[in-house]
Amino acid sequence: MRNQRLTHDHLETPYFLIDEQELQSNLNQLEEALQKHWGNSLIGYSFKTNGLPWLLNYFKERGIYAEVVSDDEYELAKKLGYKKEKIIYNGVAKSKETFIEAVKNGCIVNVDSQRELDWLRELDRSSGEIFEVGIRVNFDLERACPNETVMGAEGGRFGFCYENGDLKKAIDTVNELKTISLTGLHLHCSTKTRSLNIYRAISKMACEITQKYSLKLKYVDVGGGFFGGLKDKPQFDEYIEVISSELSKVFNNEDTVLIVEPGTSIVSSPFSFVTSVVDVKQTSANHFATTDGSHININPLKNKGIKFFRVQYKISEDRKLIDKQVISGFTCMEDDRIMVLEDAPQVLVGDQIIYEKVGAYSMSLSPLFIKFFPAVYVEKDGVMMEAREKWTADHYL
Ligand SMILES: Cc1ncc(COP(=O)(O)O)c(C=O)c1O
Structure with a gap:
């Protein structure tokens, strides 16, 4: 470490x-x-x-x-x-x-x-x-x-x-x-x-x-x-x-x-997963926010609802209230839709979405799909340390 x-x-x-x-x-x-x-x-x-x-x-x-x-x-x-x-x-x-x-x-x-x-x-x-x-x-x-x-x-x-x-x-x-x-x-x-x-x-x-x-x-x-x-x-x-x-x-x-x-x-409860919004887009059917996380990181079997999360709105701007925002993942799977934000201020690029209580059967069931394993940090008394560095092609090979 x-x-x-x-x-x-x-x-x-x-x-x-x-x-x-x-x-x-x-x-x-x-x-x-x-x-x-x-x-x-x-x-x-x-x-x-x-x-x-x-x-x-x-x-x-x-x-x-x-x-x-x-x-x-x-x-x-x-x-x-x-x-x-x-x-x-x-x-x-x-x-x-x-x-x-x-x-x-x-x-x-x-x-x-x-x-x-x-x-x-x-x-x-x-x-x-x-x-x-x-x-x-x-x-x-x-x-x-x-x-x-x-x-x-x-x-x-x-x-x-x-x-x-x-x-x-x-x-x-x-x-x-x-x-x-x-x-x-x-x-x-x-x-x-x-x-x-x-x-x-x-x-x-x-x-x-x-x-x-x-x-x-x-x-x-x-x-x-x-x-x-x-x-x-x-x-x-x-x-x-x-x-x-x-x-x-x-x-x-x-x-x-x-x-x-x-x-x-x-x-389960000590682990959070911190992601950023990297793109927002409107289609004829939906309002999407794409993030740099994925359901494969926190809910790989898609068998749990996302109950614990918080949105950190980084930029103080007036934001529209949007009835449905589909928070999506980085993979190219259409169903990499992590959750739906209902009646919430619009998320913008740079905002963070933090999923809480995600330590159980998340990392252990997560595939090396499209991206390698993310970094893991430990926080104690306000001090953070790296417990696992982000995987690169070298780790993979
Ligand atoms: C034999 C055995 N012990 C312990 C556990 C841990 O269960 P949990 O993570 O729900 O506490 C499992 C999970 O399937 C198990 O099969």
Whole structure:
């Protein structure tokens, strides 16, 4: 990171800006909630949510675990210097080699599929040491929380299904292995609502499975998917209170670690994306403002509405009020229309449009399309530093 003093006025748009105080505050709130309600807990940051190297180092320095879901992310965590016992290895994209290495190295590994059970069987035949693994649970959360899950009646596709008996079979398989011990359950679920009810249902399920199959667990991993940095949404304190009050019916916090895997809730709100208007034009159908940002920077899947933004009118001029201005991006895709400004003063070339709370699944899903990655700056106590320089053809090549 370049350690030079930068000011907003000198920065070339477009760029991402990280409010470090907000980032730290989100993390502090989660840590405080965990300490208050459960105590024996750990946080794994979900690399996929935003894998900016500056961010991954930031979390490492604060003792946060790496939550990774592919062999590449696993190698990245190692390369960044995450200690092996501070890696949580989830997902369906593990390679055999990294899976076995992670199990042997004492990473927290949550088994997701049949092939991973087969790899464990092979490991069992070749090893005398005892290794520990967790299992990802697939259960019908939609039934407990109607209309709240992402896939609805289609159901989730990760982990072993509880209702059809596959989870029991997977548990039996691990229990049959002499050198593998089942010590954890992983229950992350993706939801539309991120409601407290979801975490109540997840925690109840962890209790039900543990009792039904007489498990002795060292950890329960409830995954991520929380809200964070939003005043009108559930707070970390409420989430962890709900989780802890359910888990404490079956688990003892001295014996069982509560694992959470936040992504969005920690990194969404501290990120803004600063763009400039580079052209305005009227057509027979619309009034357009073209900017140097794009939906691919902040909403690459076009699956979110733009809720948080501000317009900085740079030049003090009398401006017409315009009922509809289509704020558009730099790409040559017709549908690169970021949002519509309604009943607002006309934006002019040089004005800035700043999108807020855009740190989650924006940079990590952004393609290198037409322009290379923009710069990222970090602001703390009024001082700005460069966390990633703007990519050029050299970086690309
Ligand atoms: C296993 C797992 N953990 C954690 C997360 C992070 O979720 P979020 O960014 O919504 O907090 C995800 C996201 O899909 C996930 O699949």
